Amino acid sequence: MSLSTKTEYALRALLEIPDKHSVSAQSICDRQSLPKKYVEQLLRSLKKAGLIDSSPGVLGGYTLARPASRITLLDIMDAVGDQNAELMCARDKKFCLGDDCGLQAVFNELAKKQRGLYRSYSLASIIKELKQEKK
Numbered sequence: 036m037s038l039s040t041k042t043e044y045a046l047r048a049l050l051e052i053p054d055k056h057s058v059s060a061q062s063i064c065d066r067q068s069l070p071k072k073y074v075e076q077l078l079r080s081l082k083k084a085g086l087i088d089s090s091p092g093v094l095g096g097y098t099l100a101r102p103a104s105r106i107t108l109l110d111i112m113d114a115v116g117d118q119n120a121e122l123m124c125a126r127d128k129k130f131c132l133g134d135d136c137g138l139q140a141v142f143n144e145l146a147k148k149q150r151g152l153y154r155s156y157s158l159a160s161i162i163k164e165l166k167q168e169k170k
Contacts, residue, residue: 081114
Protein backbone atom coordinates (compact mmCIF):
# COMPACT_ATOMS: atom_id res chain seq x y z
CA MET A 36 0.00 0.00 0.00
CA SER A 37 1.47 3.32 -1.00
CA LEU A 38 0.47 6.94 -1.16
CA SER A 39 1.71 9.42 -3.72
CA THR A 40 3.86 12.41 -2.89
CA LYS A 41 0.84 14.55 -3.80
CA THR A 42 -1.21 12.90 -1.06
CA GLU A 43 1.60 13.12 1.48
CA TYR A 44 2.20 16.82 0.82
CA ALA A 45 -1.54 17.60 0.75
CA LEU A 46 -1.99 15.84 4.08
CA ARG A 47 0.98 17.69 5.57
CA ALA A 48 -0.50 20.98 4.33
CA LEU A 49 -3.89 20.14 5.84
CA LEU A 50 -2.25 19.40 9.18
CA GLU A 51 -1.19 23.06 9.29
CA ILE A 52 -4.67 24.48 8.63
CA PRO A 53 -6.38 25.14 11.96
CA ASP A 54 -10.12 24.85 12.56
CA LYS A 55 -10.79 28.47 13.50
CA HIS A 56 -8.57 30.92 11.60
CA SER A 57 -6.85 31.01 8.22
CA VAL A 58 -3.23 30.27 7.42
CA SER A 59 -1.18 31.35 4.40
CA ALA A 60 0.39 29.01 1.87
CA GLN A 61 3.79 30.44 2.81
CA SER A 62 3.22 29.60 6.47
CA ILE A 63 2.22 26.03 5.57
CA CYS A 64 5.35 25.65 3.43
CA ASP A 65 7.63 27.11 6.08
CA ARG A 66 6.29 24.84 8.83
CA GLN A 67 6.39 21.69 6.73
CA SER A 68 9.48 22.48 4.60
CA LEU A 69 7.51 22.03 1.38
CA PRO A 70 7.98 23.70 -2.03
CA LYS A 71 5.53 26.60 -2.34
CA LYS A 72 4.59 26.25 -6.03
CA TYR A 73 3.78 22.56 -5.57
CA VAL A 74 1.77 23.21 -2.40
CA GLU A 75 -0.18 26.01 -4.10
CA GLN A 76 -1.22 23.54 -6.83
CA LEU A 77 -2.30 21.04 -4.20
CA LEU A 78 -4.23 23.71 -2.27
CA ARG A 79 -6.10 24.61 -5.47
CA SER A 80 -7.04 20.94 -5.90
CA LEU A 81 -8.15 20.67 -2.26
CA LYS A 82 -10.25 23.81 -2.66
CA LYS A 83 -11.82 22.56 -5.89
CA ALA A 84 -12.74 19.34 -4.08
CA GLY A 85 -14.44 21.34 -1.30
CA LEU A 86 -12.01 20.33 1.44
CA ILE A 87 -10.68 23.83 2.11
CA ASP A 88 -11.77 27.43 1.55
CA SER A 89 -9.56 30.41 0.80
CA SER A 90 -9.84 34.11 1.34
CA PRO A 91 -7.70 36.75 -0.39
CA GLY A 92 -5.78 39.61 1.14
CA VAL A 93 -3.23 40.26 3.83
CA LEU A 94 -5.35 38.57 6.50
CA GLY A 95 -6.56 35.88 4.10
CA GLY A 96 -5.42 32.34 3.70
CA TYR A 97 -6.80 28.83 3.91
CA THR A 98 -9.32 27.29 6.28
CA LEU A 99 -10.95 23.87 6.41
CA ALA A 100 -14.26 23.84 4.53
CA ARG A 101 -15.68 21.22 6.87
CA PRO A 102 -14.71 19.70 10.20
CA ALA A 103 -11.50 17.65 10.20
CA SER A 104 -13.58 14.65 11.30
CA ARG A 105 -15.39 14.80 7.94
CA ILE A 106 -12.29 14.90 5.74
CA THR A 107 -10.98 11.42 5.01
CA LEU A 108 -7.66 10.26 3.66
CA LEU A 109 -9.59 8.96 0.64
CA ASP A 110 -11.09 12.44 0.12
CA ILE A 111 -7.56 13.87 0.08
CA MET A 112 -6.32 11.20 -2.32
CA ASP A 113 -9.23 11.79 -4.68
CA ALA A 114 -8.77 15.58 -4.50
CA VAL A 115 -5.14 15.43 -5.64
CA GLY A 116 -5.63 12.66 -8.19
CA ASP A 117 -3.79 9.92 -6.31
CA GLN A 118 -4.83 6.70 -8.04
CA ASN A 119 -3.03 4.32 -5.70
CA ALA A 120 -6.40 3.13 -4.39
CA GLU A 121 -7.35 2.00 -7.91
CA LEU A 122 -6.42 -1.26 -9.59
CA MET A 123 -3.80 -1.10 -12.32
CA CYS A 124 -6.24 -2.70 -14.76
CA ALA A 125 -8.81 -0.01 -13.95
CA ARG A 126 -6.24 2.70 -14.76
CA ASP A 127 -4.62 1.16 -17.82
CA LYS A 128 -6.68 -1.25 -19.91
CA LYS A 129 -3.63 -2.59 -21.76
CA PHE A 130 -2.82 -4.65 -18.65
CA CYS A 131 -6.38 -5.86 -18.16
CA LEU A 132 -7.65 -9.21 -19.39
CA GLY A 133 -11.21 -8.13 -18.66
CA ASP A 134 -13.69 -10.92 -17.93
CA ASP A 135 -11.01 -13.50 -18.77
CA CYS A 136 -9.01 -12.49 -15.70
CA GLY A 137 -9.41 -15.06 -12.97
CA LEU A 138 -8.09 -12.58 -10.41
CA GLN A 139 -10.60 -9.82 -11.16
CA ALA A 140 -12.93 -10.70 -8.26
CA VAL A 141 -10.02 -10.92 -5.82
CA PHE A 142 -8.51 -7.64 -7.01
CA ASN A 143 -11.89 -5.89 -6.85
CA GLU A 144 -12.36 -7.08 -3.26
CA LEU A 145 -8.86 -5.92 -2.31
CA ALA A 146 -9.45 -2.51 -3.90
CA LYS A 147 -12.76 -2.17 -2.05
CA LYS A 148 -11.09 -2.98 1.28
CA GLN A 149 -8.18 -0.65 0.57
CA ARG A 150 -10.54 2.24 -0.25
CA GLY A 151 -12.45 1.44 2.95
CA LEU A 152 -9.22 1.59 4.93
CA TYR A 153 -8.33 5.00 3.45
CA ARG A 154 -11.88 6.17 4.15
CA SER A 155 -11.58 5.07 7.80
CA TYR A 156 -8.84 7.63 8.52
CA SER A 157 -10.13 11.16 9.04
CA LEU A 158 -7.94 14.23 9.25
CA ALA A 159 -9.06 14.52 12.88
CA SER A 160 -8.02 10.94 13.70
CA ILE A 161 -4.63 11.48 12.05
CA ILE A 162 -4.10 14.68 14.05
CA LYS A 163 -5.09 12.86 17.25
CA GLU A 164 -2.68 10.02 16.53
CA LEU A 165 0.16 12.46 15.83
CA LYS A 166 -0.48 14.25 19.13
CA GLN A 167 -0.40 10.93 21.01
CA GLU A 168 2.92 10.04 19.39
CA LYS A 169 4.46 13.30 20.62
CA LYS A 170 3.65 12.51 24.25
